[in-house]
Amino acid sequence: MSQEPILKARGLVKRYGRVTALDQADFDLYPGEILAVIGDNGAGKSSLIKALSGAVNPDEGEIHLDGQKVQFTSPMQAREAGIETVYQNLALSPALSIADNMFLGREIRRKGPLGDIFRLLDHKEMQRVAREKLSELGLMTIQNINQAVETLSGGQRQGVAVARAAAFGSKVVIMDEPTAALGVKESRRVLELILDVRSRGLPIVLISHNMPHVFEVADRIHIHRLGKRLTVINPKEYTMSDAVALMTGAMAPKEAA
Numbered sequence: 001m002s003q004e005p006i007l008k009a010r011g012l013v014k015r016y017g018r019v020t021a022l023d024q025a026d027f028d029l030y031p032g033e034i035l036a037v038i039g040d041n042g043a044g045k046s047s048l049i050k051a052l053s054g055a056v057n058p059d060e061g062e063i064h065l066d067g068q069k070v071q072f073t074s075p076m077q078a079r080e081a082g083i084e085t086v087y088q089n090l091a092l093s094p095a096l097s098i099a100d101n102m103f104l105g106r107e108i109r110r111k112g113p114l115g116d117i118f119r120l121l122d123h124k125e126m127q128r129v130a131r132e133k134l135s136e137l138g139l140m141t142i143q144n145i146n147q148a149v150e151t152l153s154g155g156q157r158q159g160v161a162v163a164r165a166a167a168f169g170s171k172v173v174i175m176d177e178p179t180a181a182l183g184v185k186e187s188r189r190v191l192e193l194i195l196d197v198r199s200r201g202l203p204i205v206l207i208s209h210n211m212p213h214v215f216e217v218a219d220r221i222h223i224h225r226l227g228k229r230l231t232v233i234n235p236k237e238y239t240m241s242d243a244v245a246l247m248t249g250a251m252a253p254k255e256a257a
């Protein structure tokens with residue numbers, strides 16, 4: 001790759017007591033790509049993603065975003081720097097509307113003296129922007145932006161979470177198992193959304209156990225094993241069973257070219 005990575009990590013270490021979840025892990029995400037991260041249970045994928053998204057503080061190692069060294073102490077800091085994460089448990093508030101969920105934690109306040117004094121929310125503006133963001137991603141089959149998220153299907157909820165990440169992630173979108181809880185049709189829609197987000201120029205990190213999904217959308221596959229990056233493969237040059245064999249240690253990686 002001739003370009004510089006947009007997000008890069010070197011030598012990440014994270015220990016939980018006697019367990020070493022990350023053991024000198026490296027990571028590279030390049031502009032405009034979908035990078036899948038796969039690995040066996042307990043390989044350290046979540047720990048890696050948490051370190052990159054500010055949810056855990058690594059004990060050692062460095063993270064660089066856009067060439068600058070960063071040290072996030074909270075997910076909010078990573079979000080402010082342009083890294084949006086769609087977590088497995090979604091982090092949506094079911095009782096709130098779609099529009100309110102899109103702006104959770106970064107609400108737009110009303111301008112003017114009353115707005116300043118009472119910190120009033122600008123619901124109209126939030127609804128307008130939410131509608132715009134959802135329709136950009138072809139999600140306006142969701143009829144009413146004021147509908148509570150709890151009334152949506154799993155796929156629609158995932159759509160709101162992805163739209164929120166795509167709307168606010170200025171540099172990187174990380175998705176942790178976005179299709180895990182979904183049916184076939186809903187998974188399809190979310191995969192299309194992931195491709196849409198890439199076509200809008202945002203690079204994506206996709207953590208998934210679903211090999212067909214990974215092989216369908218990923219440009220490159222980072223294989224994580226025993227707390228570190230084992231290798232990165234091109235899905236066009238490997239079969240799914242090769243990838244699983246690498247993940248489980250049944251096959252050794254080829255020497256880097």
Ligand SMILES: Nc1ncnc2c1ncn2[C@@H]1O[C@H](COP(=O)(O)OP(=O)(O)OP(=O)(O)O)[C@@H](O)[C@H]1O
Pocket residue numbers: 016019020021039040041042043044045046047048
């Ligand atoms: N908060 C924690 N406290 C203690 N141990 C943890 C914690 N988080 C992760 N671990 C341990 O670190 C190791 C790596 O876990 P991690 O969740 O990163 O793996 P993973 O590849 O995401 O696994 P899975 O695919 O099962 O979600 C595991 O042995 C796990 O038990």
